[in-house]
Amino acid sequence: MYRYDEFDERFVRERVGQFRDQVARRLDGSLTEDEFKPLRLKNGVYLQLHAYMLRIAIPYGTLSARQLRQLALIGERYDRGYGHFTTRQNLQFNWPQLRDVPAILDLLADVEMHCIQTSGNCIRNVTADHFAGVAQDEIEDPRAVCELIRQWSTAHPEFSYLPRKFKIAATGAQHDRAVIKAHDIGIRILKHPQSGEIGYEISVGGGLGRTPMIGKVVRDFLPKTDLLAYLEAVMRVYNLEGRRDNKYKARVKILVHEIGTDEFRRRVEAEFAKLDGPSVNADPEELARIESYFTPPAYQSLPEDSQALAVAKAANPDFARWVDTNLTPHRVPGYSAVTISLKPVGLAPGDATSEQMRLVADLAERYSFDELRVTHAQNLVLPHVRKDDLFAIWQALVPVGLATANLGLITDIIACPGLDYCALATARSIPIAQAIAQRFADVERQASIGELNIKISGCINACGHHHVGHIGVLGLEKRGIESYQITLGGEATENASIGEILGPGLPAEEVPNAIEAIVGVYERHRHDGERFIETVKRVGLVPFKTAFKELADAVA
Amino acid sequence: MLLLDRNGAATDGWTRTEGAAIGNLSRALVGFDALPEALAQLAPDQQIGVLISNALAVSELEPFLPRLSLIAIGFPAFADGRGFSQAKAIRRAGFTGSLRASGPLIPDQFDYALACGFDEIELPDTSADRQTVLQWQQARGRLSQTYQRGYRRDGNILDRRRLARTASGSTAP
Numbered sequence A: 001m002y003r004y005d006e007f008d009e010r011f012v013r014e015r016v017g018q019f020r021d022q023v024a025r026r027l028d029g030s031l032t033e034d035e036f037k038p039l040r041l042k043n044g045v046y047l048q049l050h051a052y053m054l055r056i057a058i059p060y061g062t063l064s065a066r067q068l069r070q071l072a073l074i075g076e077r078y079d080r081g082y083g084h085f086t087t088r089q090n091l092q093f094n095w096p097q098l099r100d101v102p103a104i105l106d107l108l109a110d111v112e113m114h115c116i117q118t119s120g121n122c123i124r125n126v127t128a129d130h131f132a133g134v135a136q137d138e139i140e141d142p143r144a145v146c147e148l149i150r151q152w153s154t155a156h157p158e159f160s161y162l163p164r165k166f167k168i169a170a171t172g173a174q175h176d177r178a179v180i181k182a183h184d185i186g187i188r189i190l191k192h193p194q195s196g197e198i199g200y201e202i203s204v205g206g207g208l209g210r211t212p213m214i215g216k217v218v219r220d221f222l223p224k225t226d227l228l229a230y231l232e233a234v235m236r237v238y239n240l241e242g243r244r245d246n247k248y249k250a251r252v253k254i255l256v257h258e259i260g261t262d263e264f265r266r267r268v269e270a271e272f273a274k275l276d277g278p279s280v281n282a283d284p285e286e287l288a289r290i291e292s293y294f295t296p297p298a299y300q301s302l303p304e305d306s307q308a309l310a311v312a313k314a315a316n317p318d319f320a321r322w323v324d325t326n327l328t329p330h331r332v333p334g335y336s337a338v339t340i341s342l343k344p345v346g347l348a349p350g351d352a353t354s355e356q357m358r359l360v361a362d363l364a365e366r367y368s369f370d371e372l373r374v375t376h377a378q379n380l381v382l383p384h385v386r387k388d389d390l391f392a393i394w395q396a397l398v399p400v401g402l403a404t405a406n407l408g409l410i411t412d413i414i415a416c417p418g419l420d421y422c423a424l425a426t427a428r429s430i431p432i433a434q435a436i437a438q439r440f441a442d443v444e445r446q447a448s449i450g451e452l453n454i455k456i457s458g459c460i461n462a463c464g465h466h467h468v469g470h471i472g473v474l475g476l477e478k479r480g481i482e483s484y485q486i487t488l489g490g491e492a493t494e495n496a497s498i499g500e501i502l503g504p505g506l507p508a509e510e511v512p513n514a515i516e517a518i519v520g521v522y523e524r525h526r527h528d529g530e531r532f533i534e535t536v537k538r539v540g541l542v543p544f545k546t547a548f549k550e551l552a553d554a555v556a
Numbered sequence B: 001m002l003l004l005d006r007n008g009a010a011t012d013g014w015t016r017t018e019g020a021a022i023g024n025l026s027r028a029l030v031g032f033d034a035l036p037e038a039l040a041q042l043a044p045d046q047q048i049g050v051l052i053s054n055a056l057a058v059s060e061l062e063p064f065l066p067r068l069s070l071i072a073i074g075f076p077a078f079a080d081g082r083g084f085s086q087a088k089a090i091r092r093a094g095f096t097g098s099l100r101a102s103g104p105l106i107p108d109q110f111d112y113a114l115a116c117g118f119d120e121i122e123l124p125d126t127s128a129d130r131q132t133v134l135q136w137q138q139a140r141g142r143l144s145q146t147y148q149r150g151y152r153r154d155g156n157i158l159d160r161r162r163l164a165r166t167a168s169g170s171t172a173p
């Protein structure tokens, strides 16, 4: 894991001091509320429905036990004993007091964490594949380049007052688990087809929100050393030319769309050519310095299969189900990556109590080289677990309600906070997720349906990624009543695509029935071993629309 | 109006003119539209500055740069960051005169503005009434070191790390 050096440490401390001073200047009237707002947003402080909200960055989703314990402590001392993991590898506290924020920032700095640029019109927390360094299909661990970008984008003199927020995600694997095509910039590490040199493919202009778009490749291959200069070129074009007349058209995706990918590429390349690259780029030694923090831990050499695991599975069907569902293959024999689901049936997706955080921290320390990951699907991961230890881990998770076996299944739902917390919401989303999970609570049923991603947003801003859900649910408001629009066929992978609307909006209580109807069509049409999304792609929307229409007509 | 530079409050030696009528002003500040005409009248002992909108492409300004002593970039709002990129591009094009940010910036942007190439900030009274010169000075260097290379700031973190590497003669951390 990356560790702060003296410079990082000093920077984060000074940043807390700066924010204290900004709060003081707001309180004595030197700064108006309008002037203060972007300053507090750039330090993660939102004003929400009931209270302030604090958003903490978990850069590229990697955490240590000590850090998670500190989050547990903050949750207890300054919130209501829990926190909410978001789709952008952040943690949100929903109930802190503004006056406590500087103290919280101090506690975060103590464990090399911060809230810097988790909000506001700047380059946000950089996200990555949550199986970085673990996945079998990985070319190179993307976290080093994410750390480089985290540093470069922090308090950037030129790009801190952009037209709109700017999100960057990176993956080093063939299979995209970081949804890079739904980001303003998506970075894919790849090998040059001829030379074999490792470099980056750069996509620009993806995004969700009210105008969902899939990112376009603007550079097939960027040499590693040129990264910061190239990013500077992209950001300069956007900062100068992105729309500022309408905040709904201010994201870079709109600029790319309006002038076209080719013209955007031309402008970026023209700017890149004018830039003095060597004066901007990080030395290869600097990237190497960062990379050295992400070298693999000291794995034991183990046989691929674990005898202890086989025995425990045979004796315990619940454990066997969890093992069959929540594990991801590890590149090292005898190890596995374990997903700890934060989606127990009936609770809010992504919430974890302080008690749960402490337990997971203990497990990470004991069984996973002191390392944890946070996923964009709002779950936690123990990335390097010996298969021999799986049973002990499961036994520890069961009593605190963290042993739900549903990774990737219909109850592993992504949902934004919605009307329960969010000032922009037009509808509830957490209760909808809960109702769907209740409906499909039966574990046999979930297993037989197989992989199916439901994603729910409480308004058109799409924080719940509904556009790229296999089934998306968008909560709107029509004449004072919540109305839910269902989309089908979205995907968040390297085949990223945006779901299509099935029909008219439904009242809240009909949503589980609609999901049931959609699943029914799948079950009737699926070929042996075919996943939900594959069936949808093969048979098309028509049979689903027909079933949906029957339901909608009956409701109307 | 309050003019600030690195050292605190400064006096403004420039006079804004209507159109291109620079008369015998020693330092005349004109709008971009009037610039060609004003330059045509320029006497040897006169200096000329231009006030540009932050929507102007720097390429349009480039032909005039060698003859300008001041460029003032208008910031319609502090949250509109185009001026930072314009300043950077103007410096890259070789401009060595004074660069001024003109508008309701906030003290927390002072370091950013200087790093991008500005020399001075021209604040409207509505801002200056609330934000004292002292606050602007205190905001300077509040973040003593930042990461970006290629900006006008002393010692960025990446260069310092490089120095430390060369000093210790190693490439490993």
Ligand code: HEM
Pocket (backbone or CB within 6 Å): A046, A048, A053, A085, A086, A087, A088, A092, A164, A167, A182, A206, A207, A208, A209, A210, A251, A415, A416, A417, A421, A422, A423, A424, A461, A462, A463, A464, A465
């Ligand atoms: C509760 C306070 C929140 C507010 C006020 C808020 C606000 C917004 C807004 C206005 C947008 C649309 C931006 C645009 O299209 O330009 C957006 C998008 C987004 N937000 Fe949130 N959000 C909140 C919470 C969350 C949470 C909890 C998550 C994660 C679960 C999240 C993750 C995202 C993501 C992933 C997007 C869409 C991706 C994109 O930017 O294109 N937000 N948010």
Ligand code: SF4
Pocket (backbone or CB within 6 Å): A416, A417, A418, A419, A422, A423, A424, A425, A426, A457, A458, A459, A460, A461, A462, A463, A464
């Ligand atoms: S999608 Fe809408 S309701 Fe949900 S968190 Fe985002 S802004 Fe709030």
